[in-house]
Amino acid sequence: MNEAHVSVENLTMAYGDFLIQKDLTFTINRGDIFIIMGGSGCGKSTLLRHLVGLKPPARGTVRYNGVSFWDASEPERAKLMQKIGILYQSGALWSSMTLAENIAIPLEAYTTLSPADIREVIALKLALVGLSGFEDYYPSEISGGMRKRAGLARAMALDPDILFFDEPSAGLDPVSAKLLDDLILELRDSLGATVVVVTHELASIFAIGNNSVFLDPETKTMIAQGDPNHLLSSCNDPKVQKFLRRGVEAGA
Amino acid sequence: MTDTPSATCTLSATGPDGSRDAVFAGAWRTDAPAPSKPDPAAPDILAGCRRLRLKDGGISAWDTSLVVYLRQLAAVARAAGVELDDTAMPEGVRRLLRLADAVPERKGARREEARVSWLARVGQRAQRGGADFVSSVRFIGELAQAFGAMLRGKARYRKSDLLAVMQECGPGALPIISLISVLVGMILAFLGSVQLKMFGAEVFIANAVAVGMVREMGALMTGIIMAGRTGAAFAARLGTMQVNEEVDALQTLGFSPMEFLVLPRALALILMMPLLALYANVLGILGGALIGILMLDLTPAQYYQQTLGSINLQAIASGLIKASVFGVLVAMSGCLQGIRCGRSASAVGEATTAAVVNAIVYIVVADSIISIVYVMTGF
Numbered sequence: 001m002n003e004a005h006v007s008v009e010n011l012t013m014a015y016g017d018f019l020i021q022k023d024l025t026f027t028i029n030r031g032d033i034f035i036i037m038g039g040s041g042c043g044k045s046t047l048l049r050h051l052v053g054l055k056p057p058a059r060g061t062v063r064y065n066g067v068s069f070w071d072a073s074e075p076e077r078a079k080l081m082q083k084i085g086i087l088y089q090s091g092a093l094w095s096s097m098t099l100a101e102n103i104a105i106p107l108e109a110y111t112t113l114s115p116a117d118i119r120e121v122i123a124l125k126l127a128l129v130g131l132s133g134f135e136d137y138y139p140s141e142i143s144g145g146m147r148k149r150a151g152l153a154r155a156m157a158l159d160p161d162i163l164f165f166d167e168p169s170a171g172l173d174p175v176s177a178k179l180l181d182d183l184i185l186e187l188r189d190s191l192g193a194t195v196v197v198v199t200h201e202l203a204s205i206f207a208i209g210n211n212s213v214f215l216d217p218e219t220k221t222m223i224a225q226g227d228p229n230h231l232l233s234s235c236n237d238p239k240v241q242k243f244l245r246r247g248v249e250a251g252a
Numbered sequence: 253m254t255d256t257p258s259a260t261c262t263l264s265a266t267g268p269d270g271s272r273d274a275v276f277a278g279a280w281r282t283d284a285p286a287p288s289k290p291d292p293a294a295p296d297i298l299a300g301c302r303r304l305r306l307k308d309g310g311i312s313a314w315d316t317s318l319v320v321y322l323r324q325l326a327a328v329a330r331a332a333g334v335e336l337d338d339t340a341m342p343e344g345v346r347r348l349l350r351l352a353d354a355v356p357e358r359k360g361a362r363r364e365e366a367r368v369s370w371l372a373r374v375g376q377r378a379q380r381g382g383a384d385f386v387s388s389v390r391f392i393g394e395l396a397q398a399f400g401a402m403l404r405g406k407a408r409y410r411k412s413d414l415l416a417v418m419q420e421c422g423p424g425a426l427p428i429i430s431l432i433s434v435l436v437g438m439i440l441a442f443l444g445s446v447q448l449k450m451f452g453a454e455v456f457i458a459n460a461v462a463v464g465m466v467r468e469m470g471a472l473m474t475g476i477i478m479a480g481r482t483g484a485a486f487a488a489r490l491g492t493m494q495v496n497e498e499v500d501a502l503q504t505l506g507f508s509p510m511e512f513l514v515l516p517r518a519l520a521l522i523l524m525m526p527l528l529a530l531y532a533n534v535l536g537i538l539g540g541a542l543i544g545i546l547m548l549d550l551t552p553a554q555y556y557q558q559t560l561g562s563i564n565l566q567a568i569a570s571g572l573i574k575a576s577v578f579g580v581l582v583a584m585s586g587c588l589q590g591i592r593c594g595r596s597a598s599a600v601g602e603a604t605t606a607a608v609v610n611a612i613v614y615i616v617v618a619d620s621i622i623s624i625v626y627v628m629t630g631f
Contacts, residue, residue: 095596130355190347
């Protein structure tokens with residue numbers, strides 16, 4: 001099933017005159033777990049913001065199922081965005097609302113479900129991320145890892161086609177990080193969703209990724225793409241090798 | 253959407269071996285019309301049944317709505333002791349069902365709807381009010397200590413912070429103070445002119461405006477503007493620092509937030525407020541002069557002489573003392589609310605609101621008290 005879900009063509013990202021990355025061209029296939037990797041400050045999170053429609057590109061196009069996101073009309077764009085679920089770095093739950101209210105917001109706005117059905121959907125989404133019974137907690141009352149999983153439950157509220165994760169394992173202990181990786185894999189398999197992960201956590205990169213793009217902060221463009229395990233064994237670029245081997249030079 | 257078959261679930265009759273089939277068909281989607289299905293809440297839905305087989309009778313699409321319904325059925329089945337067989341369901345659905353059951357609900361996690369009686373709420377409110385009062389008194393004490401430390405040259409804060417805050421709350425406030433003061437001066441002149449015209453005493457407009465601005469309105473309006481402008485900024489700034497754990501970072505490095513954050517802000521406002529009030533006085537008198545000269549045909553020299561004759565240094569000092577007191581009040585309520593702020597976005601909003609409301613209440617109350625003291629002492 002090599003059907004293109006998101007395709008990026010000649011994308012150039014900049015803040016004003018400050019160039020972040022240029023000439024990015026890659027394709028995310030349906031059902032992929034696509035990793036955006038690279039050292040700190042190379043523009044990984046900025047790329048994510050471009051993909052999810054938070055920031056318009058300086059040049060180039062982002063296509064969802066062949067539809068150019070930034071050339072689409074406002075209502076079309078809103079429709080595309082409903083099919084996108086995003087887990088922000090620290091959950092980004094709305095702090096004045098309980099977890100149930102956080103998840104209810106998109107459901108109330110974009111579905112015709114009755115309040116009773118919405119409660120059931122919330123219970124299911126929380127159960128999927130292992131937070132059954134935490135409906136009435138406020139984000140400040142639960143731990144960071146739980147906040148992240150609650151953020152994932154909210155991201156999944158509308159059954160998105162594509163899920164974006166910004167540094168999912170940042171701030172989690174190794175066991176929780178592993179559980180989250182497993183959860184991502186399980187959700188991809190059961191929902192059939194495409195997953196895009198921004199991370200520099202090597203363990204996750206190799207465990208879950210089947211496609212990737214490597215951004216280089218010095219040349220300000222992508223210098224490798226493909227299955228991370230494949231890159232490890234056959235990519236000749238010293239920067240990629242150094243990154244994938246935690247700074248140990250290839251052959252050392 | 254019209255060509256998608258609507259979602260259905262049909263329950264077969266109980267077979268001889270005590271098993272029933274639930275046959276699912278159509279598009280089970282949240283954005284499709286509600287499926288026709290047996291109500292899981294209905295009593296005896298599984299009466300006389302020992303085994304419920306879930307069957308795929310042509311599911312064209314599915315999402316959360318199917319999984320939610322299956323979980324409801326599963327809960328009913330579990331409660332009735334009925335065995336549930338989902339092997340015929342789509343693979344993704346079965347995995348999701350397993351995943352949802354993977355982490356059982358933690359005991360005691362769910363919150364009971366707590367019914368708090370009216371009396372208990374009043375009591376809690378009073379207790380909180382008491383605690384707030386105690387923490388306010390402590391805050392004032394700590395601020396006084398910080399001032400003491402500063403006078404002894406021992407307070408640790410950055411001089412550049414002090415200058416930046418002074419710049420922000422002094423010169424930065426000039427445009428709004430100018431506008432408001434001129435308008436207040438004009439309003440005073442208008443109000444006075446109506447009364448004084450009846451006696452042919454228009455020339456005393458200058459006295460009314462000068463005394464009104466210098467003794468009262470200059471300081472009061474500056475205080476209220478600064479409460480809305482700078483007091484709110486202090487509360488939001490310190491509150492956000494509290495949310496980001498920046499205040500904790502200061503404390504663990506051995507800096508007192510009182511000296512490092514509150515002291516420069518309080519000091520800046522106390523220094524700037526009298527200057528701003530003085531500026532407001534001048535512009536207010538100019539605003540009054542505008543009305544007097546343009547509409548009441550007084551000459552500028554006349555107006556100037558009248559103004560000079562009506563105020564003296566004592567009157568100006570009485571207004572500036574008020575302004576300093578208001579400065580202390582604005583800085584204290586802003587910083588107190590900021591330091592006491594909770595750790596969420598809504599807490600920052602509440603702190604900012606409370607800072608402005610409290611500052612304005614304190615200003616008006618303090619103004620009344622000071623005015624009474626002035627009258628009694630003849631100042």
